[in-house]
Amino acid sequence: MRRLSRQGAVLGAGVVLLFAASTPAVADREESLVPSGGQENGNLNAQVEVIKYDTSKNGNGPSAGPVAAVQADWSPPPCWYAPKWTPDELRDYYQRGHEAIHHDPGMPPEAINEWSEERRNYIDGDYEDFNQEKEGEGMWWGAVQNPNAPFEDQFACDRVPFWADNGETPDVENIITPEILAGLAYEQIKVPGTEVTLAPGGKSKVNLPTWAWLDGGEFKPVAVTASLAVGGLDMSATTTATPKSLRIEPGTKDARLHPASGECTINGDGSIGEPYVKGKADQEPPCGVTYLRSSGDGSYAMEATVTWEISWTGTGVAAPQALPDGTFGNEQAVEVEEIQSINR
Structure with a gap:
């Protein structure tokens, strides 16, 4: 040829x-x-339009965005x-x-x-x-x-x-295949924003843990299906992203992470971390950060990034096939103050 x-x-x-x-x-x-x-x-390049995308199960909302593949040598076709x-x-x-x-x-x-x-x-x-x-x-x-x-x-x-x-x-x-469609669907994946809930509320306190968590209802699998039906072909692939873990970057070296790796695993119900309840202020959270120094008149840019496990199934491929994990996150400002004590 x-x-x-x-x-x-x-x-x-x-x-x-x-x-x-x-x-x-x-x-x-x-x-x-x-x-x-x-x-x-x-x-x-109208063939791109011939490929149809079903995004009805995709992430949505103003904070949703595309994932970035963690595998540097991989990209969609x-x-x-x-x-x-x-x-x-x-x-x-x-x-x-x-x-x-x-x-x-x-x-x-x-x-x-x-x-x-x-x-x-x-x-x-x-x-x-x-x-x-x-x-x-x-x-x-x-x-x-x-x-x-x-x-x-x-x-x-x-x-x-x-x-x-x-x-x-x-x-x-490089002939079109379900695997290529899966890679193109990967490009269309959008996942929710990752602004975590922090507690105790208000400003964080030096040397006291700040609890961090994400509700399971917000973080659930999303999927996009790419299909092509032309010239005797009829194939499709569905790429699914499932939340896997949350990584916290505190925005300063003067901090201690919980767990120490900074990777908070997902719970069975799809949530990440554990909500803070009154009385646990001095306990170590399953997911969070302890700041060791005040942010002064400013704030720390804490970054919360969720890793999504991504796989696909498609025409002739019933068992899920792995694609590189993807990440998506954002920064949020965290003010940290010294605990005031009174000497009598």
Whole structure:
């Protein structure tokens, strides 16, 4: 299966940014290179929209936000191959591209020649008339870029459009799979904000434990399902995030954590830590912090971060498969004062 040069690969992928360095005007003509079918409003990457997301079980609210993967070498897929064009749509795509580049005086000759050669391949080369005789029996597959990925990584999928009959899964690296859908669903996960309850109320006291906890009703599993049904494909994946632990960073070195690791595990009911009750002010909490020095006229920026265990299931995959844990947290101001004593 053919690959293209850097310039041709980007054209073959359907993203008209390849000549931005030599001819900035190309970016303004994106819509002119868009196939007529299934690519509305000039969206060059409309396959992203073909993937449907069910976020009805996702986290919500003004404080909700996306998780960050704790595994530094993992990220959602930057690109993949999926069904994109019918024969008519691919013909229209190449015709629009042909007209656009031939009317651009700044287009490099080698780029024009490469595009023309690629187009001829679908007219009277490896294929004939864009496989018109197989209309309805399959689709042209092409590269799809993840707009959330680093720009250069998006073009790792550099094959020119290729044909696959309905129901056929091409033997090509980075072909769309339930696992790829799971990674894309990971990007859509949102979890609740992590402002913990602190007690005793008011200002914390030097050398007295501050109890910290999160209610189980607020911290429960969330999930997003990504699905794709096109070109004979029908697959989906559901990515689920389950609260795992709470980590506290006190905002100063003059503090002692409870437990010492700073990691508060989740309870059986989904809560984290234990609510403070009157009479326990001098007891060590299962989750909290003891400040050893006053914050003076200011406050400490305590950071509370929840770690979420993330897994997925999907088409042909019934048992949960692990994805990297994700984290989400925020800072909250904590004022700490000295305990005043009276000498008589």
